[in-house]
Structures are given as structure tokens and as C-alpha cells.
Amino acid sequence: MRAMKSVVIVGGGFAGLNAAKALNKLADVQVTLIDRRNHHLFQPLLYQVAMAGLSPADIATPIRSLLAGQQNARVLQGEVNGLDLANHRVQTSFGEVPFDYLILACGSRHSYFGHNEWEQFAPGLKTIEQATEIRRRVLLAFEKAERSADKAERKRELTFVVVGGGPTGVELAGAIGEMTRFTLVRDFRNIDASLARIILVEAGPRILPMFSTEQAGKATRYLESLGVQVWVNSAVTTVDAEGVQVGDERIDAATVLWAAGVEASSLGKLTGAETDRSGRVVVQSDLSLAGHPNVFVAGDMAAAKSEEGKPLPGTAPVALQQGQYLGKLIREELRGNPRQPFHFVDKGQMATIGRSRAIVEVGKWHLAGRFAWLLWLVVHIYYLTGFRNRLFVVMQWAWSYLTFRRGARLIVDKEWQFHGKG
Amino acid sequence: MRAMKSVVIVGGGFAGLNAAKALNKLADVQVTLIDRRNHHLFQPLLYQVAMAGLSPADIATPIRSLLAGQQNARVLQGEVNGLDLANHRVQTSFGEVPFDYLILACGSRHSYFGHNEWEQFAPGLKTIEQATEIRRRVLLAFEKAERSADKAERKRELTFVVVGGGPTGVELAGAIGEMTRFTLVRDFRNIDASLARIILVEAGPRILPMFSTEQAGKATRYLESLGVQVWVNSAVTTVDAEGVQVGDERIDAATVLWAAGVEASSLGKLTGAETDRSGRVVVQSDLSLAGHPNVFVAGDMAAAKSEEGKPLPGTAPVALQQGQYLGKLIREELRGNPRQPFHFVDKGQMATIGRSRAIVEVGKWHLAGRFAWLLWLVVHIYYLTGFRNRLFVVMQWAWSYLTFRRGARLIVDKEWQFHGKG
Numbered sequence: 071m072r073a074m075k076s077v078v079i080v081g082g083g084f085a086g087l088n089a090a091k092a093l094n095k096l097a098d099v100q101v102t103l104i105d106r107r108n109h110h111l112f113q114p115l116l117y118q119v120a121m122a123g124l125s126p127a128d129i130a131t132p133i134r135s136l137l138a139g140q141q142n143a144r145v146l147q148g149e150v151n152g153l154d155l156a157n158h159r160v161q162t163s164f165g166e167v168p169f170d171y172l173i174l175a176c177g178s179r180h181s182y183f184g185h186n187e188w189e190q191f192a193p194g195l196k197t198i199e200q201a202t203e204i205r206r207r208v209l210l211a212f213e214k215a216e217r218s219a220d221k222a223e224r225k226r227e228l229t230f231v232v233v234g235g236g237p238t239g240v241e242l243a244g245a246i247g248e249m250t251r252f253t254l255v256r257d258f259r260n261i262d263a264s265l266a267r268i269i270l271v272e273a274g275p276r277i278l279p280m281f282s283t284e285q286a287g288k289a290t291r292y293l294e295s296l297g298v299q300v301w302v303n304s305a306v307t308t309v310d311a312e313g314v315q316v317g318d319e320r321i322d323a324a325t326v327l328w329a330a331g332v333e334a335s336s337l338g339k340l341t342g343a344e345t346d347r348s349g350r351v352v353v354q355s356d357l358s359l360a361g362h363p364n365v366f367v368a369g370d371m372a373a374a375k376s377e378e379g380k381p382l383p384g385t386a387p388v389a390l391q392q393g394q395y396l397g398k399l400i401r402e403e404l405r406g407n408p409r410q411p412f413h414f415v416d417k418g419q420m421a422t423i424g425r426s427r428a429i430v431e432v433g434k435w436h437l438a439g440r441f442a443w444l445l446w447l448v449v450h451i452y453y454l455t456g457f458r459n460r461l462f463v464v465m466q467w468a469w470s471y472l473t474f475r476r477g478a479r480l481i482v483d484k485e486w487q488f489h490g491k492g
Numbered sequence: 493m494r495a496m497k498s499v500v501i502v503g504g505g506f507a508g509l510n511a512a513k514a515l516n517k518l519a520d521v522q523v524t525l526i527d528r529r530n531h532h533l534f535q536p537l538l539y540q541v542a543m544a545g546l547s548p549a550d551i552a553t554p555i556r557s558l559l560a561g562q563q564n565a566r567v568l569q570g571e572v573n574g575l576d577l578a579n580h581r582v583q584t585s586f587g588e589v590p591f592d593y594l595i596l597a598c599g600s601r602h603s604y605f606g607h608n609e610w611e612q613f614a615p616g617l618k619t620i621e622q623a624t625e626i627r628r629r630v631l632l633a634f635e636k637a638e639r640s641a642d643k644a645e646r647k648r649e650l651t652f653v654v655v656g657g658g659p660t661g662v663e664l665a666g667a668i669g670e671m672t673r674f675t676l677v678r679d680f681r682n683i684d685a686s687l688a689r690i691i692l693v694e695a696g697p698r699i700l701p702m703f704s705t706e707q708a709g710k711a712t713r714y715l716e717s718l719g720v721q722v723w724v725n726s727a728v729t730t731v732d733a734e735g736v737q738v739g740d741e742r743i744d745a746a747t748v749l750w751a752a753g754v755e756a757s758s759l760g761k762l763t764g765a766e767t768d769r770s771g772r773v774v775v776q777s778d779l780s781l782a783g784h785p786n787v788f789v790a791g792d793m794a795a796a797k798s799e800e801g802k803p804l805p806g807t808a809p810v811a812l813q814q815g816q817y818l819g820k821l822i823r824e825e826l827r828g829n830p831r832q833p834f835h836f837v838d839k840g841q842m843a844t845i846g847r848s849r850a851i852v853e854v855g856k857w858h859l860a861g862r863f864a865w866l867l868w869l870v871v872h873i874y875y876l877t878g879f880r881n882r883l884f885v886v887m888q889w890a891w892s893y894l895t896f897r898r899g900a901r902l903i904v905d906k907e908w909q910f911h912g913k914g
Contacts, residue, residue: 108635108903125547127900134679135901144681147635147903164639199905213530213569217586257556259566462899465887477884478549479557481530481569483621 085175085369092397121245176335178370234330235272247296355411507597507791514819598757600792656752657694669718777833
């Protein structure tokens, strides 16, 4: 019998969770998954929480539950503060954890390109907390407009700016458009929610640069049909409490959302390895660190390349496949088999705009419109983790689709105490 | 044609919402409902959110949506800061609102009997924010116990104290018992969740004093079967960060929940009318204030009495019936009909303990056990406001019941920003 091997995984996202699962039933391996959150988050649908279509629990499941049936895995909630790669130890908020293999997969967060002070005015969308904060701001803006008698104030409250024309920005802007035009329109007496101004601001020459020009053009038309103005070649120069500055132009807006750029988790820097401009760790073809063959980086934190030398994007499919690959790599290595380089299987890409439009690209096969949206729906439900979530999300969607309603339109305060408020 | 009458309702709980609805289709009435929250909350199921069984959106619906179809009603989100009863005006955070009729129905909050400093250690359960805070604390306790190597620390983390043996305290304690014994037991590697210590502390001689001694005894046995210790005649003398003091006895507990007493909304004092010990406003038999026949107080804020002179309890059925009564009173008065005194129709009371036990009392008809629980279920689903919520709650329950799982086990931070955290 071989000695017990400790595999430590930091981060319970797509990469970390799938690495753990791929190590299931290996009796001589002890998997320890460390995450500071207790839940795995299905990030591709996070914008639906921000837009009141889904509840947080619909797209988040305790990591502990997801691995409850896996006898060789334990889950510990806590923070990783340091890495001692030479001595094979991870320093955490609850003590040191030794490892034989280490997988770092802590994801990324939004980047404000050196302007972190913008975050308070323009939240990004990476966590459940951020999603409910965005939901709070968007819904509050309508409430404030409804009770305001001042015309300029009303206009400001009903102006929404989304910064960044990638898939998240497009999905957010489309969802705001849909919400104002269909969901909210009956509910207000003093304002016409469908007159809300929604502006998607993109610094580059077009939105969705990872898609073909044609498909991105269709997405633009879908957005415009929902009342979203698409401003390209428009770099945001200032964000403040009153709105944003785009070059010479000032937009007074009560709600600004940030979907413009990401930077890798700061844990990458602790490895001492080379990092790229976005803080992603440069890895070998097997995702290991140079000089540390038993330390791997996966998901949004890794600057991995395809066999053709093209950088791999920070998407869920890449993270998922890297996680599965690393689990398999460790399994095979313990059996004495040599390592194979990571190979990403590109299954295509998709983005959705509003309630019934999407664009899909699978190789040379391009598709847009209602059928693309159905495909988007099926794929996302298929990948949603956990039986219960899948079932509930399908039902929420069916309900929203048929009634034009949104089920989770709650404005929830950050504060839970009431005493001492005066 | 009569002049337009302005009916202002403060508070969108059971009383306020039902008053507004009872005024539907009155063309010469303008209803203005003011609430600082955007949602109506089905409080009888709030403990299910605290115990991760339901999501906040399952039991909360925007007031605006609930009244969307009522043409004579508008909903304004904001705070009421002052009352000018002589000049028939309400002062709000968004200006003054004149009224012909005023209904104050702002509910109640927990009372710490002069020890508001206890709240930070022992949250009460009145709002969605408090429910998610309780959920966070309960789930975090298990996470901390799982990663702790210290035996005393583990014991403290796995000790839960619920203060107050009324229906809310009983439901909370029962739900913790059920969760530890059934839901969490598979998920941990280092701890046995079913060994968690749950103590229900009641100052009076028995729990559920509004029920018969026999029925309360059954509830106690149900609680004990879920591992809950019931301490009666036990007044809490101190609550601090480490636990509670009950007379001579010290309980080290990481989680303390407060369900011991309520006080009426402080708005009652602004009326200048007489208030009772709990801050509830003393009202006439038609729920109006002495000297202000067009100003009414309803729900938890009102110290109303039955025809026999018995004080009415602060429950959902009382608030609901008072709201309906006031809507009807105004409608009839505008038609020239005289006022009738408020008459409460007591349909009985029920409390649930864990996943399949309840006690029900309807007049002399007493019932306990599984069938009582089914009855409890049917009644609560029937009264849940809004078609969507009812449907989803039924499905969540069916799912939880069949799988012993809890769908909303999320630990969500209060903070949403990440930058500047170091």
C-alpha cells in the first residue's frame, strides 16, 4: 500500500470543485478543499441574481453538500494567508496545512485599472453580495424616481450605465432593458419605467470582441430593441457619486455597474512565480509552476496557453476542464503514469440578451435569436450544479417567461440591527 | 360626485396591505401606502429563512407588485419622521403627505428589556436582514467547529441558545434541532452535527403560554425528541460574546438567538396618544385614536381589546383582520354608514416543531402531531401572499421533506466590496 497523499485545493469554484471531484474514490488520497466562502457559485447566472430573476440560493450550493458523498474529501472554510512552497505547507486562518499536491484556484475579481475608489460608485459582479448590492441599487433607483418631484433628479435615477461590453456587461444591460420594459412597467404610478435610459459603454471599437463582428452586430441590435444605447470607442475617465464622465461627455446616472476588467486573485503573487499584467500566474503546459511540479494554478488565476500558444480566456469552461485535468493528472501520476499537457476542448461560446435572444458560436456554426436563446438555456441548466438548483431555476425561468415577472425583487439592507439607529 | 379622499397607510405588513386592498375600486379614494422597505414580508415563515429552508424571496414580495392592479393605490418607499395630526399631515423623508384618513401599522420589533447592547450577541427575528444574519451565524458555527482542533471551542460552537419560549422561539429551536439531526449530519468529517446542544430558555413557568398546558407539554416532548433541552423558569441575566448567564448557570454558546419580547414601533409615541408598557397605542373600539376619529392604529402597534375586554395578541390574524376592517370602515363611512366596532374572529392558533410535528388549537378542538403539521402547512401556504411564492414554497418544502436537505444554506457576508480589505 502506498503512503497517504494530501491534495490541498484552494478555492471552490469551477476549477477547484472539479479537481476535487476527479479525485473521488482514490483511497490513498486525502483531499482538503479550502475556501473562504461556504458555497460554490454558478457565476454564469450571477447577473440573474443582480437583476432579481433568481434568488442567491438558486445558483449557489454549499461546497460541503456537493462533496458530502466523497469520502476522501473534507471542506474547510477559511482564508489562505501564505504559501510555504519549499516546505509544502499552506498557511491558513486556522493553522498550517501540509500538502503533497497543491492546486490554487481562487479566481479573479474586478479591476478598476488603478481607480479602486470607483468601486463604491460602480460595483462589479463577482460575488453574491455584489449581486444583491446591484439588485438593491437598481430597484432603489426606481423607488426614488417614483417619489421624486424633481425632473432632473428623476432622469438621473432612471439612467443606468454599464461599463464594459463583454458578456457580463451585455447580459446586465440586456436584463435591465428587459426589466424596465416588461416587469416594472405596470407597477409605478408617477414614472414610466420603460423610459429608463440604459447606456452600455465600451472602450474598444465594438462589444463582445470574442465573437464575430456579425454576431456582435446582432447582439447590438437586440440590445437596442430593449432600449439600450451602445456606446463604443468610449473610455470612462471618471466615476463619481453623480455619474460617469466619458471623454468630453458627462452622464448623470444614479446607477453605474462595472463589468470592464478583471485581475487575478492576489494569492498568485504569493507563489513568487511570474505573473502577467492581470496578475495571472504563468504556468507550464501541465498547469504547474516552474520549479514546483506539485504546485498547480488553474482557472481565472492561471495564464495558461492553448497548444497553438494562444492565451486561454478566464471562462467557466476553461476552469472546469482544468480542474478535471488536474484531478486526472494526480490520479495517473500516483499510478506511475507520466503527465500529459493540458488540452482545452473549445465547445464554443454564447451570450444572452434579454428574455429571448442570444448569440451562439460553435466553431464555424453561428446562430442568433430565439433558438440560440433556447440553446443557451439548455446548456446553462445542464451545467448548473446540483439537482435542486437545476429544477428550481427551470421553474423560476418558466414562471418569469410566462408572466414577465421577476421573483426576487427585494431591496435588502446591509445592516440587520435596529437599535441605536436613533 | 364627492371630493377625492386621501387615505395614507404607513406600513405594508398584514394590517396595512389588507387595509389598502379593502379599498380597491373606490374611485373617489386615493390610497398612499408608505413603507421603508419595498417588500411585504410573510413573517410567520421568517424562521424558515433563518434556518436555510427558504430563500428571502420566497416569503417576501414587493408591495408595489401586490398593489399593481389596484388603480387607486400608489406605493412610496420612505421613512415617516413626524405626524401633524391637527393639520392632517404626515412628514416623510420625501416631503409632507396630507391625509383625510391615516392608518398607522408599522408593527413591532424585539425588545431587550433595557439591554439593547445584547442585540449584537443575540439577534432577533423580525426582518429579512435579521433572518440572513441568523442563518449566517448558525451555519458559520458549524464551519468553525469543523476546523477547530480545540475541544472546548468546538463545544461552544456547537451550542445554540434560543431565548424565549413563544411560537418563534419554539419554531427556531425545533428547526435547529431538525437541521443538526438530519440535514447537516452527512456533510462534516470532523464533527458530529447531531451532537449539537440546543437550549430553549424561557423565563416563565412553561413554553407556549397561549396554548393549553397539555398541548405545550406535547410541544416540549417534540422538541426534546429533536435534541432540544427546554429550560423553563430560567431568566437570562446576561448576554455577551461568549454566551449567556441564566441565573447561577453559565452557558458558553457561540450562537444566541432572541425571541423573548417585542416592543411596538416608536411611531406610536409620535401620536401623542396613551401607550402601554410595550409601547402599543391604546385605541378605541373602532381602532381610532381618542380625539382623532380619522387616525387609526392597527396590527402589532395597537393595544386593542376584544369585546370581552381581553387584550388582543400581536399576531398575523389580528393584524390581517384589523386591516380588512379599517378598509371596510372607511368605505362604509364614505357611503354615509355608521362605524361598527372591530370584532376579532379567533380561528385558532398553531405552532410547528421541526419537520413533521405541530400543535393546533381551534376553540376546544386540540390536535397535535403529524396531521396537525399538515394542517399547519396547508394554512400557511394558503395565506402566503402571491401565486408565485405559494407555488415555490410548496415545492421547496416538498423537496426538503423528501431529501432532508435545506436549499438555502448560504453564508453571505454583510460587506460587498473587496478592495481596501488588504
